[in-house]
Amino acid sequence: MTGTSSRSTDAAHGPAARRSDASRSAILAAARERFAADGYERATIRAIAGDARIDPSMVMRYFGSKDGLFAAAVALDLRMPDVSQVPRTEVGQALVGHFLDIWEANEELTAVLRVAVTNQAGTERLQSIFREQVVPVARLVCPDPEQVAARAGLCAAQLLGLALTRYVVRLPPVVALAREEILAWLGPTVQRYLTAPSP
Amino acid sequence: MTGTSSRSTDAAHGPAARRSDASRSAILAAARERFAADGYERATIRAIAGDARIDPSMVMRYFGSKDGLFAAAVALDLRMPDVSQVPRTEVGQALVGHFLDIWEANEELTAVLRVAVTNQAGTERLQSIFREQVVPVARLVCPDPEQVAARAGLCAAQLLGLALTRYVVRLPPVVALAREEILAWLGPTVQRYLTAPSP
DNA sequence: AGTGTGGGCCAACAAGTGTTGACTGCGGAT
DNA sequence: ATCCGCAGTCAACACTTGTTGGCCCACACT
Known part of the structure; x- marks a missing residue:
């Protein structure tokens, strides 16, 4: 592309572009x-x-x-949205919508989920994604710092369950759900897990 | 041949007891x-x-x-409880509790779930369990017959998600949840998926 | 007793796996 | 033109898998 001549001048190109x-x-x-x-x-x-x-x-x-x-x-980046810009009462729907987006954008998340179930490295990968990308977002929304992890875990259970039944096991009724239906059903659930007072 | 040479003690024991x-x-x-x-x-x-x-x-x-x-x-029987005996407002908690019970009673459900993710026969087994044992129960609780499948699917997503994160991937915050916490958080969710008016 | 059914073990097969090493040839640098 | 590095190919290794067939022995029946 950029003239194969500038091979030796790899100054600012980061990792030198390889032929392969x-x-x-x-x-x-x-x-x-x-x-x-x-x-x-x-x-x-x-x-x-x-x-x-x-x-x-x-x-x-x-x-x-x-x-x-x-x-x-599967060097996965969830590209979590900036929830501080979203009204407190809509953060649930926003997160569900975001997850649907990235899940359908490419197959990386499906790959991680499928592998995580039978492979140790995959399990650890999924755990670290949760710890480093999901929990921090929950921290911004969640009132009590001590409950952040549990609330984030509940959200993960709901969202991964949706992904499991819709994209992996493909339960017909879950596959048939329209995007708006999923938002309307799961949005309030995630919202409650994040912001409702501890029951 | 039918000459199964009836063993001395197998008078009417159904399938003759084998030595193996x-x-x-x-x-x-x-x-x-x-x-x-x-x-x-x-x-x-x-x-x-x-x-x-x-x-x-x-x-x-x-x-x-x-x-x-x-x-x-894994000839799995969920032994679903008789929900018609449970007050309409507590059916969610009852179902969540029941699933926790059977999930911790033996490893059959974990086996089905793990296998369903990578094996075609396992996927079909999980689908048939859902169709034949979960949907019928939802039918008893759910008002509109046309929505039974979708509502049952939502419950499956939530419950399988819990099982996935708690027993398979073992996300630490989900593993740490006490039984009562799970009941208090997920009970209302399942309740809403089954009985709340369509959003 | 003898006898035969069938539970159990051993050894082997063919297929498929991750992984390795030696070899070929093109292209840019000298 | 000459050289060297590296992308690419071929073939093989060592191992594991599901699956098969032949053999031996224990036991219950006549």
Whole structure:
């Protein structure tokens, strides 16, 4: 792109652009798809490499191991919205809507969820996403600091349950729900878990 | 041939008691444990047979295949309570409590959930449990027959989400919740999903 | 006694897994 | 033109998986 000539002048380009970047991202895309569709064990390196039209040994050279590939494929950023800009009474709906957005934008979250159920590394990945990206947002909304973790956990239970039944197990009635229905049903639930007085 | 040479004591005991029944149930118990702990692919027949202190080939002879073993191991009965005996306003809490009970009574539900995420047969098993055991109960509580499926689906999303975060992924704040806290938080949610007017 | 049904063990198979190493050839730097 | 680094290929390794068939022995029946 930027003239292959400026190879030695990698001054401000961060990590020097490698000739194999196309293959790398092809592998990562295929990996996300396979992990999301099949889970960790059934997403074989051979299948991923086949999807990316590349030799399996290249996957090893680039990412070291299957675990390394998974770690590189799902470096997940939830892009949580700035809830301080949202009216206190609508934060529940806003969060549910945001989660629906990112869940349908790409397959990374589905991949993390599927893998987290059978793979230790996946479990830890999901736990760290919760700890580092979900809990801090709850901290901004939630009155009592001591209850932040529990309230965030309740929200995670509701939202992951929706994702599980809608995108993984695909219970027909849950798949059939329209976006507005989900917002109307789950929004108040999340709102209550975050802001209602402790029962 | 029907020459099953009726054993001396099997007069009217239904399916004649076999000499290998001890081994069979040992295998089934080990299978439930492994499926619950490891999911479908990582729960190997060899490991299950090892736990049951029996040869792997016996598993094949008794259950035909790994799929057959799974089907036999998790013939799940939710033992749903008779909700018509429960006051309309407490049915939510009653259902949440019941699910906590059976989830902690044995590992069958955890096994079904773990397997359902990566295995097609497991997915169908979970779907049929929902269709045949959860939806009918919702039908008794729910006013509008057209909304029964959707409302049951919402309850499943909340309850499976709790199970996922508490027993599978084990998010620390969710694991730390006491039974009464869960009842107090989730009871009203399930209650609303079942009986509140459509939003 | 003998006998045969069937529970149990052993060894092996074919297929598929992650992973490794040696080899080829293109392209940019010298 | 020459060299060197690195993307890419091929083949193989060591291992595990589900699954199969043959064999041995215990026991209940005649």
